[in-house]
Amino acid sequence: MGHRQPLGRGAIKGANVIAEIQIKNIAKHFGDYQALNNINLTIDDQEFMVLLGASGCGKSTLLRIIAGLETADEGEVWIGGRRIDHLSPKDRGIAMVFQNYAVFPHLTVFENIGFGLRMQKLANEVVTRRVERTAELMHIEQLLKRYSGELSGGQRQRVAVARALAMEPDVILMDEPLSNLDALLRMEMRAELKGVLAQSKTTTIYVTHDQVEAMSMADRISVMHEGRIVQATTPVEVYRNPAERFVASFIGNPPMNFIPAAAQGNGKWKVAGQMFDGPNTDIKSLEFAIRPEDIAPAKIGLTVTVKVIEPLGPHLLVTCDIAGALFRAVLDSDLKINPGETITLAPQPDRIRWFNRQSTKAVV
């Protein structure tokens, strides 16, 4: 597709050239349930922002508020310096890809992709040109005459994305677009979507509960929990320096290890009988946290009892017992250990993180 121009932007009526999104103090209740609580977020022009969280965290509600399918109780949404939260969805310069695709079953693939263009009453040639171009981009040009019932899940997904791209919107909103695909197809589509969206230079907000999807696609990830944004930063930063214990435990598979730590004064902390250098604060007890892959066997370190060994090919996932708590380590597969053995594991010092046990926030 190298000979083609990237898809143009700003074609939607009232659209803006710079599509920076600002979300200001958004709150939303459903009855007594607070779905969103004081959400503030700025998404840069052409940025790929992933809203990541478990189901019920409010990520889809936030996306639907940006789309105009849901109204916020409080707060404002701005796109490209224009307040849009009072506008109807069609005037916001957005397009959306739905979780169940919402590919219209009574229309052909061509008419599905061209649906939004037809609603804008564009000339037939323009519709045809744009539908064909986006169909080619999504590799579904041979399916244009088919109906949705004759397509596989993956093809339907491509139609849904093509329908959004054909609008040449300022912002594309995606609500768990890959969650209904099987694992292999999901991996394939992940890379393809990332490429297509980067090429189209469209600002994207992408909702998912899949951390691998989030890590691999995002420029930035907003981790959401119980109706608020816990941390919004780059994937590496979210992984390496979680702002809260929730982020640390939610991201990473196998999850991060947490062990209680008691203050010994002068930045010294006692963790499972072992002394570590940590933050110099007045707090008496913290949580020591380390990722399973940041642990290696050593002469000095945490003494653990091996309980289960799971060979994963390149690594061993070793589940151990440390002072009655679970402790997981990802170790080299050449390592010779057996369940029941006691071994010594040393955390990589620069990868150790500390969390306040009350506020659950990271302590540096």
Place this chain on the structure above:
Amino acid sequence: MSARYLPYILIFPVTLFLCLFFLYPFVLVAQQAFTTGAGFTLENFHDVTGHWKFPISLKNTLYLAAAVVPVQLALALLMATMVNGMGKGRDLVLYIWTIPLGISDLAAGIIWLAIFEQSGFLNSMMSGLGVIDRPANLMNYQNPGLIFLAIALAEIWRATAIMLVILVAGIGLIPKEYYEAAEVFGASPWKRFLRITLPLLRPSLSTALVLRVILAFEIFAVVQALGGTLFPVLMGETYKYQFELLNGGGAAAIALIILGISIAFTLLIMRLLRVPKGATI
């Protein structure tokens, strides 16, 4: 027992029932229509269609269907859309709107007669308001238009709910995501109705229309109550041949003509509302 035969065994009783009580009598009626005692003949059909009242009955029946069914369709669609948009009280409204379904068609005719007859509500109200000097008999041969209107109103009042029920169920089956997608891609509420609701409702629309059109051709009791002999319809003629003229062959012939019209319209409706090949709705 083989699972292959189980479905057939299970539908056998109802098949037997239908053959015994519908197919067999139908064959008898058909036989009666095509015989006069001297083998196969079309004489019964010549007889009934040659009668001066036949074209009038046919015309009345078709006009009535043409006047009533489109209004009912529009009303039922409007009401179904409204019901579907409701949250609280949806079921209550639906129950109230379907009350006329529980009333027999003769009773419905009598209710509307109570409005239009000489000592009826309409006359009382108009004379009470001073619009007319004294109650007049409106439902006579001088006012064929009014009789037609009264019958049409009674039918619309009585039988719109059957379409409503089918359409409400059909609209409920359309996934909300289609509406959301249409809205995001710029379809106004009216466009969403035209481009999403109507096409996706085709199977329900087809069922509702076929049912209503067939019932419209079978209109009888409401007409008897409001029009009597002033407004002959096909089903009324069937009744007259069978019970007044004691001409079973003639009655059977008209019944078959009504059946033929019903089948023709059913095919037409199904053809017009068919789902394009390959589309799944």
